[in-house]
Amino acid sequence: MEFLTEINYDKLIEKSLKNVVVEALKIAENQGLPGEHHYYITFQTNHPQTKISDYLKSQYPEEMTIVLQHQFSNLVVTPSSFSVDLSFGGIQQTLVIPFDAITYFADPYAKFGLSFSTNNEDSSLSDNQPNVIEEKEPEVKKASGAATVVSIDAFRKKNK
Numbered sequence: 001m002e003f004l005t006e007i008n009y010d011k012l013i014e015k016s017l018k019n020v021v022v023e024a025l026k027i028a029e030n031q032g033l034p035g036e037h038h039y040y041i042t043f044q045t046n047h048p049q050t051k052i053s054d055y056l057k058s059q060y061p062e063e064m065t066i067v068l069q070h071q072f073s074n075l076v077v078t079p080s081s082f083s084v085d086l087s088f089g090g091i092q093q094t095l096v097i098p099f100d101a102i103t104y105f106a107d108p109y110a111k112f113g114l115s116f117s118t119n120n121e122d123s124s125l126s127d128n129q130p131n132v133i134e135e136k137e138p139e140v141k142k143a144s145g146a147a148t149v150v151s152i153d154a155f156r157k158k159n160k
Contacts, residue, residue, distance in 0.1 A: 017114050021105045025082050028068060029075045038069035040106040044118065047101035049081065053093050063103065066095070 024039065033039070042065040044050060045057055056064065066086060068075070074085040074094070081098040106113035 042104035051096035
């Protein structure tokens with residue numbers, strides 16, 4: 001057993017807040033999304049354990065945002081990742097997203113959001129801390145029958 005020389009509270013907080021994402025996804029997995037709740041999830045497409053089609057990877061080489069609301073299926077939550085089927089351009093695709101790849105999670109209906117640091121971010125910008133964000137929901141154009149990738153800039157915490 002390796003003994004620590006100090007406790008990294010930032011990592012402990014981030015792990016706890018990622019568990020909020022896991023539990024929220026488990027609710028959606030087990031009973032669907034209640035009421036008007038919906039999730040915006042931004043993740044690193046270039047994370048080694050992220051599994052998306054080459055087509056999506058070429059369109060979103062670094063980061064992508066998905067919305068889980070009405071048109072998703074086969075949501076499966078594991079201890080380290082989740083998978084979900086979404087339709088892109090009328091073609092159903094399975095995405096596997098490790099929790100370590102998530103950089104942002106929000107439930108706009110609840111006015112709740114979490115922003116996570118990543119290992120490759122400039123620490124002077126992120127302070128290596130997750131941020132709880134309460135923002136208004138941006139307007140999103142509804143797509144008919146297909147998943148929509150939306151900009152989440154309205155949700156991001158502004159650096160001062």
